[in-house]
Amino acid sequence: MNNLAIETNNLTRHFGNFTAVDSVNFSIKYGEIFGFLGANGSGKTTTIRMLCGILAPTSGTATVAGFDVKTQSEEIKQSIGYVSQRFSLYSDLTVEENLKFYSQIYGIEYRHEQKRIDEVLTMTGLLPWRHRLSAELSGGWKQKLALANAIVHKPRILFLDEPTAGIDPISRRSLWELLYQMAEEGVALFVTTHYMEEAERCNQIAFISQGRILTIGQPNQLKDTITGSLLEIECRPLMKASRIFEELPGVVGITVYGTTLHLNVRDQGNIQSAVVKIAKEQNIDIISMKPISASLEDVFATLTKENK
């Protein structure tokens, strides 16, 4: 037995000739929030499905809560909670009926059932709405109910597949507060997301593209890998400049941020003079230019560009 919530070892899944997940390796400790980032179709959901024990890996191994995904999927299902992309609620059931259903499915003893439901309702703030039909809840509350359903059996590991897609920033923030609270209580959280500011909140993040993990580490570490090589340029016309600078030798990546461009470059000194020179030739006005520290989005943009 080890202390890890999730550990994978060259986890791989093929669908015919297509490799959806390719030799993925990572480990997640209890109490840790692990951010899994990647574009649609990059292999995130396939990875989750394998870890939840509902899809067998083609090769490689993984243990979840100490259980093998290939042979002990029933034990895994008891130890995990899963919040899916679509809020899988029964909209014609009330908040409490939804919770009651899941607590029975997870085999919570009858005498503990009501107590646990009240606990979860209180924790998520759903208590005032316990008798309301879940169809009548707003998006943010629906997602909290989905979370409540997934944790009614006190799982030690929680999977959240894009849990905040399509909900407002305030609800998103209060959902994250719940996630932190759970992490503090020692629950391991595996979160997939598109939002970079959410990725910043994770203890550890991994970028996946075309089934491969491009990089993995703490957000700050990842940003450090490209910091010092990032140049912010405010210039006009923006899109023309973006096309021209992209062709410069030494430019690895370029991203548009509002009225500025973020250039990811190999060598700061040489590139600055090159930018000034070509801007003059092409009639591009440079308003300002300065080295900046990287954001996760820059990391993501750079990584996906390097791997094309």
Next chain:
Amino acid sequence: MRNIRAIAYKEILHIIRDQRTLMLIIFMPFIQLMIYGYAINMDVKHLATVVYDEDQTALTRRLADSFEQSAYFDIKQRVSSRAELREALDKGKAKAGLFIPVNFTKDLLAGRGANLQMVIDGTDSNPANVALSTSQAIVSGFIQKEGLFPVQVSPIDFRPRLWYNPDLKSSFFMVPGLVGLLLQLIIPMITATAIVREKERGNIEQLLVTPIKSHELMIGKLIPYICIGMLISVSIITASHLLFHIPIRGNPLVLYGLTFLFLIVCLGYGLFASTVAENQQQASQVIMFFAAPSILLSGFIFPRETMPLPVYYMGYIIPLTYFVQIVRGIILKGLGFFDLWDQVWPLALMAVIIVGLSIARFQKRLN
């Protein structure tokens, strides 16, 4: 066990809160019972009749009266020309016309052959046939009663009898079969919708990561629909007894046991439809596809014996065909389980095939 109960309880909540399903379960049996029990009346009785009595004797009046008394013909109008009689039939005011020519009484009493004409609207062939043979019977009965000819002594004493439904009430024919029709129309539809809905909303995905087993999920979901099916059957059979005075001659236990068997076929069919359909609309299309042939070819309304051979054989692949024979056999004829063996085994075979097939497909789709 607890999982099955949790699923079944949740399913009942879904049913209670879904107006469409509720309407289907409550009103459909009621409406169908009214339609097939009262409105669709194939009994030939009280046929509107006009009489043109050219002869106008006491005998011809008694003849007309004997038509009136038969309850098959209602004399609505007496006319005084053949043109009027024709007009009454043309305009549909009457379905039958009796023409008694002048000299009818004289010819009859003189022992010469007398002419009597009965005109029947043949547009609807079934009642026309009945009216035709009934009118012949009335006339020969009349002649005997009047003692106009000595009763012929025949070496054969021919006494036809109608068994099982001596009064030829069509409700006897329609209402027991209705149990089968309603199960066939309602059960696959609500079962398929219930399962497809879970899939459509993405709830299945959530259930997959819970410790629930697929057979628990399926049994739990089906239990409420089995109860609904049995409830519908009991209500229809009770109603047929109370409202239409249909005697239940066979063993009710055998009746309900075999109803349960048919119910399993219907559930299996709904389950099957749910495995081939992606959404509720597709599911209802798959189900409606078989509903019409089932009603028409099973012998529920039209006797199968008069169908062209290929159509007749098609009836054998329709479960309702067997069940209609079973229900009528038990209720009207008082048949027992072994009398109905020829109907029971194909139905049981169908149940095994459709349920087995659906379970295989259901589990494959889950994985």
